[in-house]
Amino acid sequence: MASKHTLVAVVENRPGVLNRMASLFRRRGFNIESIAVGHSEIPGQSRVTLVVDGNTTIVEQVRKQLDKVIDVIKVTDLTDSEMVDRELALIKVKASSTTRNEIMQIVNIFRANIIDVGFDSVTVEVTGDEDKIDSLCNLLRGFGIKELARTGRIALARGGAGPAAGEKGTSKSAGQSH
Amino acid sequence: MKLSGADIVCESLIREGVDVIFGILGGTILPLYDKLPGYPQLRHILVRHEQCAAHSADGYARATGKVGVCFATSGPGATNLVTGIANAYLDSAPMVAITGQVARPLIGKDAFQEVDITGITLPITKHNYLVLEASSIARTIKEAFYLARTGRPGPVLIDIPRDVFMEEAEFHYPAKLSLTGYKPVLEGHPTQIKKAVKLINEAQRPLIIAGRGIIISGASAELRHLAETSQVPVVTTLLGIGSFPESHILSFGMIGMHGTAYANMAVDNADLIIAIGMRFDDRATAKVSGFAPAGRIIHIDIDPAEIGKNVRVDVPIVGDARVILKEINKLLVPVQHLQWVRQLDEWRKEHPSTAVRYSEGLLPQFVVRKIYEVTKGDATIVTGVGQNQMWAAQHFWYDHPTSFISSGGLGTMGFGLPAAIGVKVGCPEKTVWCVDGDGSFQMTLHELATVAQENVGVKIAILNNGFLGMVRQWQELFYEKRYVATRLSGPDFVKIAEAYGIPGVRVKYKEEVAPAIERAMAEPGPFLIDFVVEPEENVYPMVPPGASLAEVMEAPVTEAKPLSDSAKLPVSNI
Incomplete structure (x- = not known):
């Protein structure tokens, strides 16, 4: 059954590593919903969060194929574990003197921020899970969204144990199916 | 410094x-x-x-x-x-x-x-x-x-x-490596090994499918021990040829699109498939939904990503084939599967897939068979891609790992001659035959210059049928004989060889075959033989594209007048 999976890959911060991952998705026809990359807690290593749409078999293939990339240190499927995940969006909304107040009220309800005000627009910053951002976008669409930028999901396992602590299928040496 | x-x-x-x-x-x-x-x-x-x-x-x-x-x-x-x-x-x-x-x-x-x-x-x-x-x-x-x-x-x-x-x-050469993202697993998981052994010990109709992983890991001895202890028949993939001696009584040849009928029937009827160092390529499995319908599957492979990629697997074991087989062998209970092995033998008699039919004309299969006879099987065969490759796989018996070298996954025409050069340079003591087709050979025949310049003693057998033969066979069988762009008006290969300074002969008749091969063997350096063979001979058996292994097409009955030498199938005593 198809569903969204959150994979977290810790990778060497080397030129071409994103290219290697992207090339693999394209070549094997994997569908990637979002990908977010940034530095991790270890210098020289980046953490990549991927949202993959597919059934368990396909996602397991994605995970294993990613794991084969030499510059990928480990890949974890966080879907079935406790995790926290967030996404950030910047939304530039049409705003006139008559609608600005209403927009600000909505923004407040969502605990979002207005980070720029223009002559005929405001730019809203919001963080949260996908649903929250989707709902805010839907509400603001009525005013007219001029531009939208979303980061895609980033995620960490809950509690003290991160993927480094070696949960199921977390590291290359645990590549065995049980 | x-x-x-x-x-x-x-x-x-x-x-x-x-x-x-x-x-x-x-x-x-x-x-x-x-x-x-x-x-x-x-x-x-x-x-x-x-x-x-x-x-x-x-x-x-x-x-x-x-x-x-x-x-x-x-x-x-x-x-x-x-x-x-x-x-x-x-x-x-x-x-x-x-x-x-x-x-x-x-x-x-x-x-x-x-x-x-x-x-x-x-x-x-x-x-x-x-x-x-x-x-x-x-x-x-x-x-x-x-x-x-x-x-x-x-x-x-x-x-x-x-x-x-x-x-x-x-310059100082590092003693150690730091590849944090690369740690291949060699040892199989003990629980998985126990599960596998239990299945092997309990199976009624077990079958081993051996792939190139056996050859890479050097696990032929361990494979043989497994097969003999548990009396499990062995079939191979194309690249697994040689991983298990083909003259062994438990060997039943190659599976797949041009595998033997009895090997494919064995896959179809087995209740347990022990797949080792192979990746369920579509040419080996044919229609994947019809693969091993009655069988549970143990899959041993060093690449975790191969597990479950193409077929569902009951017991996966990730690791090195040799390391894992050693562990499995320790736990085996010696058993017999007399009825099952006898059944396979019967299928082999009823469907003599590697028999060479009688023909007045020169058959490519006959040429391969003669190379086997003259070399007594002590040769490395390097092939091109196409019909030549399949005949070389079917009509020579390979008893040693690395005695059959071929382009499997990519199917690269033109692989034969340059690969044969590499084999001969790496193993100068070995007899190396490049068995190629006229189409495949022409893709890289300029390497005759390398052969001559470096005096690489490869023997070249061109099975010259004047066609891109495998494609022609598909046109004959599936495109109503519309031979579009498959006819080749080849050059005179003997003259080509001569121009490069390499001796060669052309052979058109059966009785000339063995003497020509003997002459090539007597020559210290390279030698080329242009075998002008029957132009429209087909490779059988064949599983048509899209069909399952059970739907194997055998040589038409009119052609199937097997030489008595199907009985000459070498069987060693064990």
């Missing part, structure tokens, strides 16, 4: 045990070639096309088990390697390719003969590198060789800009 980048490359290769390099030079790799005379331990073999540098390195690697090495210059030199690298990647052959690149200040400027070869080879290498300073060459080469030969072997490419070859750096 300060050395130039070029010297560091040579010193590093020597430390990795390299003795042969196949390649062609050009502008950007010239600084490296310029240093080669200082390292007489590194024999360089000049090929005539970079594709063949890669194929020769590939053949060398498969025959010796060592990492094959090839060199090419930037731009077209590098892109010409691509087919050969892809071929090695799909067949898991260990290879290191070193390419020259334009000087650092020119990178990204579309300079003369600049191409992004690391980008191009990304999906067909196990890993690749662009080296941007001479001080990282040694570490990169150390990593590249380690990656190429360990785990699931494969090609690694190292791209080095021209000015990096000339830059000086301190």
Whole structure:
């Protein structure tokens, strides 16, 4: 059954590593919903969060194929574990003197921020899970969204144990199916 | 000690045990070639096309088990390697390719003969590198060789800009590697091994499918022990040929599109498939939904990503075939499967898939059979791709690992001659026959120049049917005999050989076959035989594309007048 999976890959911060991952998705026809990359807690290593749409078999293939990339240190499927995940969006909304107040009220309800005000627009910053951002976008669409930028999901396992602590299928040496 | 980048490359290769390099030079790799005379331990073999540098390195690697090495210059030199690298990647052959690149200040400027070869080879290498300073060459080469030969072997490419070859750096060869993202699993999980043994001990109709992984890990003895202790019949994939002696009483040949009927029937009826070092390629499984309908599957492979990729697996074991089989063998209970083995024997008698039919004309199968008889099976057969490849697989009995070398995954026509050169250079003591088709041979026949210049003693048998035969067979069977673009008006291969300074003969009649092969064997150097064979002979058995293994097409009855020599099937005593 198809569903969204959150994979977290810790990778060497080397030129071409994103290219290697992207090339693999394209070549094997994997569908990637979002990908977010940034530095991790270890210098020289980046953490990549991927949202993959597919059934368990396909996602397991994605995970294993990613794991084969030499510059990928480990890949974890966080879907079935406790995790926290967030996404950030910047939304530039049409705003006139008559609608600005209403927009600000909505923004407040969502605990979002207005980070720029223009002559005929405001730019809203919001963080949260996908649903929250989707709902805010839907509400603001009525005013007219001029531009939208979303980061895609980033995620960490809950509690003290991160993927480094070696949960199921977390590291290359645990590549065995049980 | 300060050395130039070029010297560091040579010193590093020597430390990795390299003795042969196949390649062609050009502008950007010239600084490296310029240093080669200082390292007489590194024999360089000049090929005539970079594709063949890669194929020769590939053949060398498969025959010796060592990492094959090839060199090419930037731009077209590098892109010409691509087919050969892809071929090695799909067949898991260990290879290191070193390419020259334009000087650092020119990178990204579309300079003369600049191409992004690391980008191009990304999906067909196990890993690749662009080296941007001479001080990282040694570490990169150390990593590249380690990656190429360990785990699931494969090609690694190292791209080095021209000015990096000339830059000086301190040289010390690293003793250790730090590859945090690469730790191949060798030992199978004990729980999984126990589960597998339980299935093996309880099976009524078990069957082993042996792949190239057995050959790579050197697990033939362990495989034989498993087969004999538990009396499990063995079939192989195309690239698994030789992993188990074909003259063994438990050997039932090759499975797949052109496998023996009885091997495919065995897969169809088995209640347990023990698949070792193979990846369920579609040519081996045929229609995957119809594969082994009655069988549970144990899959042993070193690559975790192969588990569950193409077929559902009941007991996966990730690790090295030899290590895992040793563990399995410790736990086996000796059993008999008399009825099952007898059933397979019966199928073999009823469906003599490797029998050569009687024909007045010269049949390609007959030629392969004669090479087997004259060499007494003591030869390495390197094939092209197409009908020649299938006849070579079917009509010769391979008793030793690495005695059959062929392009399986990529199916690269033209692989035969350059790969045979690599095999003979790597194993000069072996008799090496290149069995090729006239179409496949013409794709790389310029390598006759390499054969002549380096006096490589390969024997070449062209099964010349004047067609791109395998495609013609598909046109005959599935496209109502519309022979579009498959007819070849070949050159005179004997004259071609002669022009390169290689002796050769043409053979048209059956009685000339054995004497010609004997003459080739008597010749100390290379020899070419142009066998003019029946033009429209087909490869049987055949599982039509899209069908399952059970739907095997055998040779039409009118043709099936087997020679009595099907009974001559060698069976050794065990």
